[in-house]
Amino acid sequence: MKTVLVIGAYGMIGSGIVRALRAEGHRVIGLGRNRHAALRAFPMIDWFIQDLDFMTEPRAWADVLDEVEFVVNCAGTHGIGGRVEAELVHHSAVAALASICADTGIGLIHMSCAGASVDSSDPHLRHIGAGDAAVAVFGGEYWILRPGLVLGEGASAPGRVLRALAAVRLFRLTAFARRRVQTVALPDLADAVLQCLDGDIAAGTIADIVEAEPQAMTTLIRDLRVWLGIGPGGLPLHLPAVLLWPLALGGTVLATLGWRPALQLATLRRLSRDVLGDPAPWVAAGGDPPRPMARNLAMLPATSDTRAAAGLAQLLPLIVILLALITGTSGVASWFEREALYALLEGTGLPQNLRDALVYGTVFIQVSLGMMLLMRRTARMAAWGVITLALIFLVAATRVVPTLWFDPMVPLLNLLAVIMLGVIVLIALPRR
Incomplete structure (x- = not known):
């Protein structure tokens, strides 16, 4: 049994990893900024209630990492908190964490995303890429995992947008028609973390965690309609970018009022480009290849709550x-x-x-x-x-x-x- 700190433990990815770690008998400590959300998600684990905006120096992590053997960093802003918060959460706090982990011999499994790079034209991906670079520079025992579009019971901001599009019954909405995406199921991503934790993957591995074949975005939306029980039918209606960008701007304005709308400028930028990765390095490192999207959706049946949430996302x-x-x-x-x-x-x-x-x-x-x-x-x-x-x-x-x-x-x-x-x-x- 290992003691593992999961940062962002009540988020979509973090919660899936917490469940997988606990199922394997590990002791899990969570870190998040909201006490109510933390205790609602996992009242049975210990929690540190901290804001990563204020953890940009190594000394800020000292008490949190006491007795911890591994850290899984799943924190992210999804572009919601603005440029300053993205820099703090994805780069400054990550650099401080990587520094103290390297100095103390604590293993760090850092969750990045496919396409992250310091040279990216997307500010969000650029901040994440800077955090990846900091982890690699400080060295120590680290793994950098870069998932594609994660499919799970919950959904990230891009995933919520796609589910909302798929949930419209009367119209078969299409958007981002020329874009391609590679997905990964949350259970597969959690298994990748466990493989790193168990020593099956060499430290220093930097790998994309994605399915082998890319999917057209329109195919993904169609398959999500079938998954939600709506079916592939409906009147075809394409949503052009000229309509989506003003809506995303409105979502970004709402974010300044404290809301977390899925459709924001950062989300739209992410969906307006291909979400692609190369699974070969992960497989070469000994990792289990992620399953294809169709199989993942078949293994993750949509419940009535999932359908209701997808519909309510449009109306709330x-x-x-x-x-x-x-x-x-x-x-x-x-x-x-x-x-x-x-x-x-x-x-x-x-x-x-x-x-x-x-x-x-x-x-x-x-x-x-x-x-x-x-x-x-x-x-x-x-x-x-x-x-x-x-x-x-x-x-x-x-x-x-x-x-x-x-x-x-x-x-x-x-x-x-x-x-x-x-x-x-x-x-x-x-x-x-």
């Missing part, structure tokens, strides 16, 4: 934006129609100062909740606020103006719809 951003617009614009409309609100309160017998507080307070709360919904950190709190406010309106209106239930515009029934939207947001958004 729209639901959040819709709820924010309804809430915020209701506040603005209340400001311009405050005389009508005063008229409704006229017969309640409330003193003037309390009526003022109700009218102006309602406007302020609604506009504030609308703005809070657009920020990921406060979205769940805002959803609770929207539900609570709608329930208060519902009860108060029923007591004070019960005739609103029979109004042709059915405002109280509309409040029930708002409450349901808030409930959907609460269910779909994980706590952070």
Whole structure:
């Protein structure tokens, strides 16, 4: 039994590796930045809650690596955190980790990605390539694994985009038609880590972990439709880059508000180029060749949860934006129609100062909740606020103006719809 630190242990790749290590009897310690997500994923293992942005010096790793024999680095920003965070996570923190691992004799299995290079025109791949170079420069006992597009129960940002495209039932969407991709199943990638850990692969190995034959991106989307149980049919519709780039720009803007939308500029750049690697060095080093995509999908049946998640990925951003617009614009409309609100309160017998507080307070709360919904950190709190406010309106209106239930515009029934939207947001958004 070995003691292994897995960095990014609750991410898609990290969680698969944690499960594989535990299945082999190894002691696993996780490192991640979010305590709630960490304990939700693996409450049975020990955790270090740290932010790699602040672990860019070797001394920052000293306590974390105490008693650790191997480190598996699965951390990544997927281009979400901006250029500065990508530099810190993929290069500076990796260099500090590689330095102390080399000095202390700790084995380092570093998860890179196919195509990473310091000479890449893609900033994201360039940062990752710089981290790879740092690992190799510091030496010691290290392995650099470069997976292609990873297929698993979860999905990386590019994988979530492709699943969302495949999940549209009416249309058979195609995009990135000229692009080719080589995939690897998460279990195969976890097996590669175990082979390195067990000494079956020589230290210093740098290898792509990809299937032997590349697939056309359109073929992958078609096979994902079949995998999701939708079938290959549907009205053909090609999504041109001129449409996808503005959507990706919108996703990047949302990322500045704390959201993690799959479709961002960094993701689109990744999907707009071939995701290819050479499996020969890995096989020559003694590694088991990854299985082809068709076999991987056959061995990974899509559950109802997988299908629901793929469909919800298309709708959740729209639901959040819709709820924010309804809430915020209701506040603005209340400001311009405050005389009508005063008229409704006229017969309640409330003193003037309390009526003022109700009218102006309602406007302020609604506009504030609308703005809070657009920020990921406060979205769940805002959803609770929207539900609570709608329930208060519902009860108060029923007591004070019960005739609103029979109004042709059915405002109280509309409040029930708002409450349901808030409930959907609460269910779909994980706590952070």
